[in-house]
Structure formats: C-alpha cells, structure tokens
Amino acid sequence: MEDIIAYRRPIGRRITPQRIEFRRRAQSAEIGTVTRAQLAVLVQNLTCTGVINGTESHLLLALINTAPAESFDRTGRPIVFKSNRQLAFEIGRSVGRVSRMLSRLFDVGLITTQDSGNYKRYPIRNADGEITDACGVDLRILIVRYAELHELVKEVRAEKKAAEAALRRYRGALRNTRYALAAAADLGAAARQRVAGRIERISSYVEVAAKAPSELLRRATFLLEWTIDRLMQLAPRYRSEPAARKTTCVYVENGMHKQITLSYQSKRSNDEQCLAHAEEPNFSKAGASKGAFEKSLGSRQSSVNEQYDQRKALVALQEVLRAAPALRELGYKPNTWADLVRLTPMLCRYAGISEDARRRAVEKMGEQQAAVAVAITLEKTNRQDVSSPGGYLRAMTERAAAGKLYLARSVFGLAARNSLEAKHRDIGQT
Known part of the structure; x- marks a missing residue:
C-alpha cells in the first residue's frame, strides 16, 4: 500500500511580501526621533484618511499608550506584549475581533509582529532586569x-477644505445664476428658456453637490459665473469693444466660408441649418465693407484656398x-486631440x-472631426450666430455624409x- 501523505492546514500567521517588507523597514527605525505623544495624535487623525476606521484607531491608540514613554x-x-484577551477587555471588543483588527493593521503597515515559537507575547530580560528583546x-x-x-493627513485635510470651499462657491453661483435669470428683464422668452435649460443641465450633471468631486464643482462654478456675465450683458473680451462689433468681420468670416448676415434675435433654427449648408462664398450683395475685408486678406485667401481645397483636409489643434476662443473662456485648453475628444461630451x-446628435456626428465624421465640428458650433453659439446648436450640428453631419462639408x-x-x-x-485702443 502506498504511503498516504496528509497535508495539514497551515498553522500560524499569514506571511505576505508586504508584511516581510514592513518587518524589514521596522528594523531600520531610528528610535528617539518621534515621541509617543506624536504617534498618539497621528493615530487619532488617521481615520480621516480612510486607511483605518475608528475601532482600529482605538486599538492602535491602546497599543501606543501601553508602551512606556521611555x-x-x-x-x-x-x-x-499584551495578549489579545487583555486588549479586547480594554477596548470593549471580542478576542476574535481584536485578532482580525491586528491582522488588518499589519496589512496596512501600521504595526509588525515579533512572534515566539508558541505565539505568546513576553519580554526577554538580561541579568540586570533590562528588556533586551520582546515577542x-x-x-x-x-x-x-x-x-x-x-x-497624508495634511493632504487629506487640505483636500477637504478645498472641497468645502468649492461646494460653497458652486451653491452660491447656482443661486446667483437663477436670480440673474429672473432679474434679466430684457431677455426674450426663447433665450430665457434656453438659459434656464443650460442651468438645469449643469445642475443635473453635478447631481448631488455634496458628493461631487471638487474639480467638477469648480468647472460647474466657472460655467455658471460665465452665464451670469452673459446675463448681465458682460460680453467676452473679443466682443467687449464697440469697434470690434462694427468691424467688417461681423458680416463675413472670410472668402472661403459664408457667414450669417441677419441679427441673432430674428434668426430661427431652420435658417441656422441653412447656414450650415452654406459653405460657398457669395459676395454679390456685399457692400464696401466686405470688399475692404477681402482686400485686407489679400493673398492669404488664395494661398489658403489652394492648400485646403480638399473636403476633409486636416487642421492643427x-x-x-x-478659431474657437470660447474653449478658453470656459476654462478648457486641450493639449492634444485626445483631450479635445474627451471634452466633446461636456461641451x-x-x-x-443632444447625445444623439453628437453620436451621429461621430459616426459620420469620426471622433476628431466631430470634435472640431462641436468646437465650431460652440464658438458660433457663443457669438450668438446660432440659436439651435443641435440643429446646426445635425446639418453639418448631413453635409459630411454627402461629402460636402469643409471643416478646414x-x-x-x-x-x-x-x-x-x-x-x-488693438487699433481702437491705441
């Protein structure tokens, strides 16, 4: 009969690479650099970091207070070298709970153990009664x-304070934006509904403000404050000067792209879709100002026309x-195309x-070209040349499907x- 080897279940403390590394680091400690009081304060503050909970902090504090100050x-x-039974009595927990918590503290690197052969804890003294070692x-x-x-505790506290400040500022900006919308008497019904929908979209995107990340709250606060500026008729920098609004480029972009010529208030969404289809220039009815604009561009128009005659010509980021300074006004400055693609859903x-309009644009154009189209739509919306951004993007998607879209x-x-x-x-300022 073959010998049967019975493999017994391993008995003893679980050994992992992390525990071995913590033991090695403990042997290199410089005793005397940190006092017991400093460790006690640190352990009480560790609960805010999430490394340990309150009960584990209580047990660790009991261990620190057990060790003499000297x-x-x-x-x-x-x-x-107190037993688990004595520690359980001191903190009011069961022996099994104390054993599990000690194992947890070992795993996170807050204690190590020096075990004896029978796992008993006791000091080893010399002839003079001094403790030379202990298990x-x-x-x-x-x-x-x-x-x-x-x-780590300092960083968590700083993040907590920053999150609280971001939360206060977001709630104040949301309240001020709604008040500014109610106080804007000169705003039309359609524009008022559009701004109200924008505010609700920002609020729904944040969801529960108390649980939202501080970075998301700062972004939402920036958008709300930017909306307040628009409601208070504080125009962006590139539209702040009267001379800028009277320049010829309000009526035409350049010789390659026909721009809208009617005012924002009298424009309807179907006209904007027609605007997205109007890619060929038409200066038959342009006044002297448009002629001056063409003259100011000079040879640049012809060189650009030759270079970007292809329908799907790529442009640099x-x-x-x-072309879209509205991105910078909203606090976005993508460094790569991947960054711009990731920002597209937020824009x-x-x-x-709508998400459906963005998804259709991605299907027909690809992610990169769709991101460019969204940036163009956002810029024209910011300039108040477009009042239906979704319809404008859908019209661009239709032209892309027909091969007649000139994004470049x-x-x-x-x-x-x-x-x-x-x-x-600059000339007006000088």
Missing part, C-alpha cells in the same frame, strides 16, 4: 512611516483653438447639443475673423 527614547524598544506587537514601523503618514451638454475652411475662416477682430480692437 521605550520611544534612543535606547528603548517600543514593543507591546509581541512591534510599533517601530510607525516611527519609520511617521513623516509619510503625517503628510492650435488652429482649432484660435455638447453645455451648448445644449470653417476653422480657418473663424481664425481669420478672430485675428482681424483682435487687430481692430
């Missing part, structure tokens, strides 16, 4: 990690940012573009328009 001096050895709970790892854990929600021409047209407005504004 054991944290240079010649001391902060090792506690028990070793607290030296706390001395090694004191600076790290103290910095910097040109898109020049659509702010501009009032639109980008360079808006960029030229912005540069001319800036030049006229």
